[in-house]
Amino acid sequence: MSSRGEIGLMSGLNQNPAAPTCGKPQVFDWCPSPQQQQYLNLTSWGRNNTTQTQTTAVSSVHPLVPLLLYSDRHFPSASPLTQPISTSAADPADAHSRSHPYYHGNSVTSRQVVKKPLNAFMLYMKEMRHKVLQEGRERESAAINRILGRRWHALSHSEQSKYYDLAQKERLLHMQLYPGWSARDNYGKRKRKRSQQPSGSCSRLS
DNA sequence: ACTCCTTTGAAGAGT
């Protein structure tokens, strides 16, 4: 799972050429590079996506993959993976230049920030949110997230493990792209009420 | 324009 060989494959992402094009219909308006496709084919999603619906029938790539590798947050639409990672910049500030596609603007500071990689539950939420919306029961994100939290606990271990695996890949990819990045970098980027956490610190039931 | 809400998980900070 966390073999170096896998990391090595993912490192191919660093040399992604100019925006790829392919003839296949693309649900997410995205075509993986050969290196990316090679990596993606290693994932269970590439082999078994029978539960994935209508929109992915033409592709062996799980719909989450664009979320992972080409997230609209990580890759603003204006610069979709067309700029290779700067590996030559000795200065991290240069390497993390504003032109890099993984960076996106911060409206508060007008600086660009690398977001945390998504964890398993976040990936699950991102995939399943639209289904809850389609059910029409809830529209508010907070309510939807409560529903998805319950459904997450109802998932089998094997189903959850798919998301844990994806999250692991996401973290590895993130580490590859941003070796010096720390979650601490984004601390204080948004202000939150302290009262959100109950004093008992048991707000999360498992 | 900005924050809160609400969830779980990862990771940093503090004890």
Add this chain to the structure above:
DNA sequence: ACTCTTCAAAGGAGT
């Protein structure tokens, strides 16, 4: 080692 805090996503609601 353990607990606590922050941030990831989402978008309606409230300030």
